[in-house]
Amino acid sequence: MGLMTFLRNRAGYILIGAIGFAIVAFLVGDAINVGKPFWAESQKVVGSVDGEEISIEQFGPKVDQSLAQFKQQYGSSNAQMQAMAVDNVWQGEIAGILLGKEYSRLGLTVSSDELADLINGNNPSPIIVQYFGNPQTGQVDKAQVLRTFKEGYKDPKVATQLRAVEDEIERQALQKKYANLITNSIYVTTLEANDEHQNRNKLASFKYVSLDYASVPDATVKPTDADYSDYYNENKKRFENPSETRSFEYVSFSVNPTKEDSAAVKAQVDKLAADFKTAGNDSLFAAVNSDVKVPYTYMSKGKLDPAVDSVVFNLPAGSFYGPRFSGNSYKLIKVIDTRFSPDSVKASHILIDPSKLGGVDKAKKLADSLKGLVQNGASFAELAAKYSIDGSKDKGGDLGTFGRGQMVPVFEDAVFNGKAGDLKVVASQFGVHLIKIEKQVGSSKVAKLAYIEKGLVSSNKTRDAAYKKASSFMNEVKSNNFAELAQKKGYTIGVADKVTPTQGFAPGLDNPRQLIRDAYAADKGEILKEVYQMDNAYVVARLTDIKPKGTLSLEAVKKDIEPMVRNAVKAKMLIEKANKALQGASSLEQVAQKLGKTVTPVENIVFANPILPGASQENKLVGAVFGAQPGKLSKAIDGSQAVYVFSVNGFSKPAPLANTYKQKEAMMQMAAQRSLGAAFQALQDRSEIKDNRVKFY
Structure with a gap:
């Protein structure tokens, strides 16, 4: 397909493509969300990056384009796709602003000569290759590219689209330069390469005795405030909340058909x-x-x-x-x-615009005249280049090979019901076509069907009854008796925990966006302001928790960390027990006998994969093993699932690294992949990003 056809059909998505490239190239990851209050912001501002505002006027159309692209790909859309579209555009806006500042700071530019070379040089942009490259050889027709850009700038509408293509080519070139700057700054030393080789190939054989945390009943362990505080302070980085989240409980009233x-x-x-x-x-x-x-x-x-x-x-x-x-x-x-x-057809066409000739009848007369010329030996390709308004004219009208369902019905009927060599004139919503059937491939049974599908849906009576029950509950419930009243009436309570502002889904709810938006305008404990209509239920909800962006307080995470704190208390108890068994013991077997446990042997563990066979990942234990001397009893180690005492039998060292260069190269490639995402994350971390999307979507 030529660029003109591409521009005509998909120009609205060029900017979205740029956004997608930025996200993939820099591994942006999760959306950046920040705290509120959003009501303090301008009513037209979706967000800002370092003071540079993103207005709904510029943001909204891009979301619509992204959502339209989802619909084109999947045939439909839902709340989750809407959220993905909003998220993609948001991430792209942040990428555009932050990376644009970085390019300026570093002095990165794309000169006019570079841009020309990327469009029509010996090493063209991937965009040019995609739309002008031969599918079999990958070779680009430079003459066609030059002709397309030269003729396109004569039409103001096409010129705007071509400038968008050039902008995207320039963006990709800048991104490549920036990526090269980062990746070329990475270096792995010989010492690092040898350490990595050892970590992945040195084998340890050891044996251990374990005292599982599960062996201590939870009911016998009562963590103190000091226990919670100690655990929280030791693990504070784990409680960094990248985005404000809100939790709510709800009762749903089904409207499924009776x-x-x-x-x-x-x-x-x-x-x-x-x-x-x-x-x-x-x-x-x-x-x-x-x-x-x-x-x-x-x-x-x-x-x-x-x-x-x-x-x-x-x-x-x-x-x-x-x-x-x-x-x-x-x-x-x-x-x-x-x-x-036929299963597929290869065809060419000449597309004629009736509006430029005074109507469909005159366009058909021209098509019939061209048909006569072709039948008398004229070149179809030359006539297409001269008369067709479609982008395929640059390829002699060639549309390639396509199956059923890819063309409008009247065009499809003409090419699939004819035979190779036929010339046909048909009119569609795009204009009048002179079609040449080049080749038909395969043969299978097809059927013309008159098809009716009627969905099983709920009656108005069923929906009204569900809404009446939901409204009655809404009128009766208070912020402090939600669970009690639901239980009294026999209703099941659903829970949506840690929901982000732009999330497009929630457990048990099929279309929760309005509910989530209202949750972000409510106070903790408040009953949300309306009965929410989902696809299959009416819902009444209550906001139960708010977790702000940043480091969460001990009080905010206390319930979540209770199992870990309890295990930490158990670990202290079991370490004391293990230490008593270690006193006077000269072998692991003696320790096991005192504890009433068995010794478990482990063979061929590597530092880079700290998994105990049949158990779990035990980083602290395996790390201690590789730092121990063979034949010596260890001290008690508090692992993730148990307290351990071990003794190393010995280590099997690998052969020296044969090719240090190859090892370093592999490590640098892995580091380069991580560094792109890390660099972009660093740009975000040092920027002030305000996110008000929940006001609009």
């Missing part, structure tokens, strides 16, 4: 089936009555619900199938026709 709803829908479908069988216009009847629109054209096997697909494609023309219930909907299908058809 037995009565199912019976009513079945009766409606049965009547619809009877009318469908005798309908005079099958395609119109299906289009009017189906919840899911299936094109009235030939389709190949595998496109329908698997529950009906194989059955339908074994039926002869004129058959009626259904009602068949599967996937929460009823299917009714009339087989209008079946035939064998």
Whole structure:
């Protein structure tokens, strides 16, 4: 496909592509979220980076474009895709601002000569290769590139799109320069290479005795405030909260179809089936009555619900199938026709714009004239280059090879129902086409179907009853009796814990964005202000917790760290017990006998993989092993799952590193990959980033 076609069809996504590249290139990772109060910010500001504001006017269209791209890829969108689109654009805005400042600070630029070389030089940009490269050889047609850019700048609309392409080429070039600066600054010494070789290949054999924390009943352990404080202070870095989070509890009132709803829908479908069988216009009847629109054209096997697909494609023309219930909907299908058809077609076309010729009739006359010229020996490719308005004219009108479902129905019917060598004139919403069928590949059965799908949905009566129950609970509940009242009425309480401001999902809720937004405008303990409508339920919620951005207080994490603190107290008890057993013992077997435990042998453990076979990851234990002398009893070690006493049998040292250069090169590659993300994270950490997205999405 030429660049003109690409620009016409996908120009709206160029900027989104730039955002995606920045994110991938620098491993941006999680979205940056910061605390509120958001109400203190401008009503039009989505956020700011070091004082540079991001307005909703510039942010919103990019989100719409990103979401449209998701819809194009997946055929639909949901709350989670909306959140992903918002997040992608937000990360891209931050990347653009922070990296732009870095480029200026470092003096990184792309000169006009460099840009020209990236567009039409010997080493073109990946963007140029993607849209002008030969799929088989990867070679770029420089003449075509030059012609496209030269002609494109004559049209103001196309010129704007071409400038966007050039901007993206320049951005990628700057990113590459910046990445090279970082990666070229990395160096691994010979000592580091040898240490890494030892850590991954030196083997340790040892034996141990363990006192599991689980052997001490939780009920016998009562951590003190000092225990909590000690654990918190020793592990403070673990409690760094990168984003404000909020937690809420909720009761949902289901609106799933009842037995009565199912019976009513079945009766409606049965009547619809009877009318469908005798309908005079099958395609119109299906289009009017189906919840899911299936094109009235030939389709190949595998496109329908698997529950009906194989059955339908074994039926002869004129058959009626259904009602068949599967996937929460009823299917009714009339087989209008079946035939064998090519699997794919290679074709070329000349696209004529009727608006420039005074109407469709005149455009068809021109197409017929061109058809006559081709039949008399004229070059189709030369005529395409002269008369076609489509980007494929730069390739002689060549559209490549495509299967069913990739072209508009009238175009598809023409190329799949004809034969190789045919010239056909058809009109579509894009204009009038003169089509040349170059080649048809394969052959399989296709069917033209009139298709109706009716979903099993709840009745208004069911939805009204659920809303009435939810409203009644909402009116009765108070901030201090939510759980008590729910339990009294027999309702199940759901919990959504540590929800971020832009999160597009929550456990048990299928469309929670408005609820989450309101949670970020509420105070702790407050009942949220409305009954929320989800796809399958009405929901009443209460905000239970707020965790601010930054280092969380001991009080904020006390409940979360309770199991770890309890284990720390158990560790003190078990270390004391192990130390008593160590007194006077000269072997691990004697320690085991005193403790009433068995000795467990371990073979061939490496420092880089501190996993005990059949147990767990024990970093502290394995680290102590590699720092111990063979044959000596260790002191008691408090691990993650138990207290250990060990004795090293011996170490098996690897052969000296044969190729230090290769080892260093591999380590530098790994370090380079990490360094790009680390560099970008460092830019974020030293910047003031304000995030008000929850106000808008």
